[in-house]
Amino acid sequence: MLEFRTAGFNPYSVKYSPFFDSRLAVSAGANFGLVGNGRLFILNLTANGIVCEKFFETQDCLFDLTWSEQHENQLLTAGGDGSIKLFDIGVGEFPVAGWQEHNREVFSVHWNLVNKGTFLSSSWDGTVKIWSPERKESITTLPVHSCVYSAQFSPHHPDVVTCVSRDSHLRVFDLRTKPSAQNHLTLAIPIHAPPKVAVPGYGNVSAGPTECLTHDWNKYRDSVLATAGVDGVVRTFDLRVPSGPVNMLTGHEYAVRKISWSPHLSDVLLSASYDMTCRVWTDGSNVDQGGNGAGLGREMGRMDRHTEFAMGVDWCLFGAEGWCSSCAWDERVLVWDVREYMRPA
Amino acid sequence: MAAERLSSIVSQLTPGQKPIDTITQKNPDDVVITLAIRTPLCKAYKGGLKDTPLDGLVFKILEQVVRKSNIDPQMVEDICLGNVSDSKAAYYVRAACLAAGFPNTTAASSVNRFCSSGLKAVQDIANQIITGSIECGVAVGAEHMSTGGDRLTRPFVDDIVHSGTQDAADCLMPMGQTSENVGKDFNITREQQDLYAAESFRRAEAAQKAGWFDDEITPITVKVDGKDVTLTRDEGIRPNTTFEGLNKIRPAFPEFGDRSTGGNSSQVTDGAAAVLLMKRSKALELGQPILAKFVGATVAGLAPRIMGIGPSLAVPKILTKFGLTLDDIDVIELNEAFASMAVYCRDTMKMDYSKMNPRGGAIALGHPLGCTGARQICTGLSECRRRKAKVLLTTMCIGTGMGMAGIFVNEQLD
Numbered sequence: 001m002l003e004f005r006t007a008g009f010n011p012y013s014v015k016y017s018p019f020f021d022s023r024l025a026v027s028a029g030a031n032f033g034l035v036g037n038g039r040l041f042i043l044n045l046t047a048n049g050i051v052c053e054k055f056f057e058t059q060d061c062l063f064d065l066t067w068s069e070q071h072e073n074q075l076l077t078a079g080g081d082g083s084i085k086l087f088d089i090g091v092g093e094f095p096v097a098g099w100q101e102h103n104r105e106v107f108s109v110h111w112n113l114v115n116k117g118t119f120l121s122s123s124w125d126g127t128v129k130i131w132s133p134e135r136k137e138s139i140t141t142l143p144v145h146s147c148v149y150s151a152q153f154s155p156h157h158p159d160v161v162t163c164v165s166r167d168s169h170l171r172v173f174d175l176r177t178k179p180s181a182q183n184h185l186t187l188a189i190p191i192h193a194p195p196k197v198a199v200p201g202y203g204n205v206s207a208g209p210t211e212c213l214t215h216d217w218n219k220y221r222d223s224v225l226a227t228a229g230v231d232g233v234v235r236t237f238d239l240r241v242p243s244g245p246v247n248m249l250t251g252h253e254y255a256v257r258k259i260s261w262s263p264h265l266s267d268v269l270l271s272a273s274y275d276m277t278c279r280v281w282t283d284g285s286n287v288d289q290g291g292n293g294a295g296l297g298r299e300m301g302r303m304d305r306h307t308e309f310a311m312g313v314d315w316c317l318f319g320a321e322g323w324c325s326s327c328a329w330d331e332r333v334l335v336w337d338v339r340e341y342m343r344p345a
Numbered sequence: 346m347a348a349e350r351l352s353s354i355v356s357q358l359t360p361g362q363k364p365i366d367t368i369t370q371k372n373p374d375d376v377v378i379t380l381a382i383r384t385p386l387c388k389a390y391k392g393g394l395k396d397t398p399l400d401g402l403v404f405k406i407l408e409q410v411v412r413k414s415n416i417d418p419q420m421v422e423d424i425c426l427g428n429v430s431d432s433k434a435a436y437y438v439r440a441a442c443l444a445a446g447f448p449n450t451t452a453a454s455s456v457n458r459f460c461s462s463g464l465k466a467v468q469d470i471a472n473q474i475i476t477g478s479i480e481c482g483v484a485v486g487a488e489h490m491s492t493g494g495d496r497l498t499r500p501f502v503d504d505i506v507h508s509g510t511q512d513a514a515d516c517l518m519p520m521g522q523t524s525e526n527v528g529k530d531f532n533i534t535r536e537q538q539d540l541y542a543a544e545s546f547r548r549a550e551a552a553q554k555a556g557w558f559d560d561e562i563t564p565i566t567v568k569v570d571g572k573d574v575t576l577t578r579d580e581g582i583r584p585n586t587t588f589e590g591l592n593k594i595r596p597a598f599p600e601f602g603d604r605s606t607g608g609n610s611s612q613v614t615d616g617a618a619a620v621l622l623m624k625r626s627k628a629l630e631l632g633q634p635i636l637a638k639f640v641g642a643t644v645a646g647l648a649p650r651i652m653g654i655g656p657s658l659a660v661p662k663i664l665t666k667f668g669l670t671l672d673d674i675d676v677i678e679l680n681e682a683f684a685s686m687a688v689y690c691r692d693t694m695k696m697d698y699s700k701m702n703p704r705g706g707a708i709a710l711g712h713p714l715g716c717t718g719a720r721q722i723c724t725g726l727s728e729c730r731r732r733k734a735k736v737l738l739t740t741m742c743i744g745t746g747m748g749m750a751g752i753f754v755n756e757q758l759d
Contacts, residue, residue, distance in 0.1 A: 032354075033350065034347045034350050034351050035347035035350075080350075105350070208361070210360055211357060213357065231360065254358060255357045255358065255360075274357070274358060
């Protein structure tokens, strides 16, 4: 396991570069991101462990980052002061571009994986904004009216945007539709709806709305998403049957802050939680590998080396299927192999 | 902004925690009360405390604080006196605390927000503890109304008088006039006021007979007409007071109205009360008994001409701040400056009368202005202990148009 200490700063998000197999970026804030500066660390995995290649300082905490899909040295940050900044690793100590439209903290940024020319941001001010790096103003603003913790472009369709928010809903927007009164909103799924098939062990609890903090698209099955939030349950949804979750993966004792589907295996996902563990799950859909079918997921392993809230996870695109990175408020970024923590079924 | 980020993270950790659980939760940094005592309340001019001016009163109550709390006086870093009438209050509290057994390393100050000064003194010490300025302090509320001095000696300057602002001019309005304004504006009849007053006397009399006041009152020995007398009982409570008797009394402010009388208004009284505060962690370290937790207090302003309705603004304000409703409150101490405002506040806020002033109020007990805020805490907590109830709300109207409210959680439940 490799470790890097973001001394003096508490990390919020970690992402592997899509261009270089040994490059990572971590966005962090001083004082747990409550008040003080932010820092963007550019890290390299070398024979000597994790080395910090460069860091950028910002006025306020950085809650999220996303690598550019167009330019191998550029990345975007989501700032607590409502700003989105584009940094270039080869250029100085200041961002090369910046956008300030959000009224409140920007909680997530995501680059369009298919058309690569746009990116989006979501904010506590209840909006998701679509931008282009060439334009100074946002292209579209999607109103959600509730703090949006996480928003993403679908990796399968360049015009589909999803977001999850404090009001316990997963919203799907299709930018190809006319704006009209719905503002591109096509589906609004209540995350707390009961599952279609009763999940053993979870049937008795009637879940009320809970804040949803994170979500991620499955990289192989183009209608499957997972969400997770304050009640500690990871839910998978299939947009073809949107009335309720397909899977409910329980086990985390506190809120789940980040989830990420594996880029290599269609049924595996990783979560990071305030209970200081990062856990690997299968949603059971990979019947070749012994899965019993979607809807019967289970926990496959957990890593509990973090000693504070685990805030971010990301899978490595290159190399072996199990390599991943996690970051937590204990000021550590850990790079590890999921397979070392798997338990027998 | 940082506070909002923090509270959003806290709510992610404890989703669905009800506000009542949040305020009753025990945290090491809570401000707690380890002693709450008061002198008997005596009639001004002719009662047991008539010959004990403010410095004497403060001295007596602070002596009792040292004696009853078993605290090492060196631990007390600040004493705050709430007092309205005496401009020399700060001298008196400083000298009195030094004489009562506190070392000169214990500081002292005084505050004045009229009838809420006692609660403001508690809030002052609590705020200092919360911000880390001090670790342990005493809040005192004391008033010697026998000496007088609570009215202005000259009118306001021309700038204020001729400002054209009615509210500024109304700050000169006598309290009796504001009571008649409340009675007229909100249609609180003479009958309603006398009924309320009779009930206040009845409750106070029953409480006194049953000995309920015994764990609030600390007896003190003072000089009355040159002789030593030990005071043990509140003197304002007139036994066998009836509605018929009250209804015969002539209006006290005939030039302003005919509903408020000496019988349905708060009495003019001398008295003092004290509250010892520190952090919960400190109380555990020193072995001090934890009586209650101070949750918070707030103030609200309104038109001076109807100052009596103050609680009807301050109470919703403080409940909203903590996400509570009146149903979450077990005991309410609402200061009865006048029956007019007591009836208005009770009925407008739909207070459960069985929870409100169960031991009577200022109409029967008296209202030593600066003392009341602290006195309500003593009475309210004693009643919470008796009922094995948890949440106490204290509130009062304030002359010149304000209202204050405070929330406490009783922790002595066995």
